Amino acid sequence: MNTFRQARDRGCEYLLQHLRKDGSFGNGTVAEYYKVPTAFQVCGETHAANRLLDWVRRNGMTSDGDFGPRTEFTNGYYYAYFNTWVVIGAARLGQFDIAQKGMDFLMGFYDGSGGFWSHPNERQPDTPQDLWVTSGCGQAALYTNRLDVACGVGRWMQRMMDEQPNYPEEMYTVATPAGGLVTDIDPADPIRYVLVNAAKGDQYFFHPGIAGGFLARLYQATSDEQWLALAREYMRFAETATDHLYRLLRAGKVMWAASLLWTLTRESLYRDMAIKVAGNIVDQQHVSGWWAMTGSEGTPSNDATAEMVVWLDEVYQATG
DSSP states (O other): OOHHHHHHHHHHHHHHTTBOTTSOBTTSSHHHHTTHHHHHHHTTOHHHHHHHHHHIIIIIBOTTSOBOOOOGGGGSTTHHHHHHHHHHHHHHTTOHHHHHHHHHHHGGGBOSSSOBOSSSSOOOTTSOEEHHHHHHHHHHHHHTTOHHHHHHHHHHHHHHHHTOSSTTTEEEOEEETTTEEOOSOOTTSHHHHEEETTOOSOOOTHHHHHHHHHHHHHHHHHOOHHHHHHHHHHHHHHHTOOHHHHHSGGGHHHHHHHHHHHHHHOOHHHHHHHHHHHHHHHHTOOTTSOBOOTTOTTSOBHHHHHHHHHHHHHHHHHHO
16 A cells, blocks of 8 residues: 555544544644544545534534634634634535635635735734735635635735745745835744745745645636746745755645646656655654654644645645
8 A cells, every 4th residue: 555645544543533422623622623624534534524524513613704712822823824724624525604604704814915914813014924824825715716815815925926035045934015025034933934945943844835735726726827837936945945844744735735736747856855755754653643743742743643644645646
């Protein structure tokens, strides 16, 4: 059996152990369950996925389409990102009431020029908009038939790329409506604002992956070549990345984008990239099927495990 499929299924088996009889998952918070419906779906565990989504429908979704329960961790600048996974998972499973209502809530983060606000409630010209949060919201827009919104995200991402001062050696990942690309880095949280290709340590290497993956999907939805070209441009950062970055679990989204680009272009560069990252991720899987969050090695993470299951399925689809 394919190594990537085996690892995917081991991860799914681990996640199934945390699905409760009432359909809730883990500790019942959005940070635990938000990626799990998609992880179950890609492994064929559709009954489990729908049990969980039915629990969300009855217990985890507010009247305005938000998802919870929330913890302090989920109330940060990436607030909307948790919602995007639930929306996408529900749409993939045909649970359109959850998906559409959830996307209606996410539209409250959309500023009309393409970006999505990176704050639960601030909507000011200098409020940040992060590449990974906006990319996730753009993908949710695709899955809920908001193609105009998804194209707006694509245009926002083009402006962000046009303003990069030292690409691909560095990738700046935050912008504001008033000032454009933010290059004045907050010393309290530098990895939020910039990726440096030659640097060691933890970095948000998911940025080129989630951007490239969304843009590849946007190309599939529109047949507009500009989005495929922009997807390749964002992934150019990953092409020149160090082996250190490829070994981070955060490279899972790069694997996803590379799998899509291999499917669309048949360029061996992308296939090789996807397989390289997938091999590193499989090597980090615990014998019990789980993965740990970056920086928390040795501690099982339902969040990390669900995401790795999804991305390993993508590379398995593309490469067999």
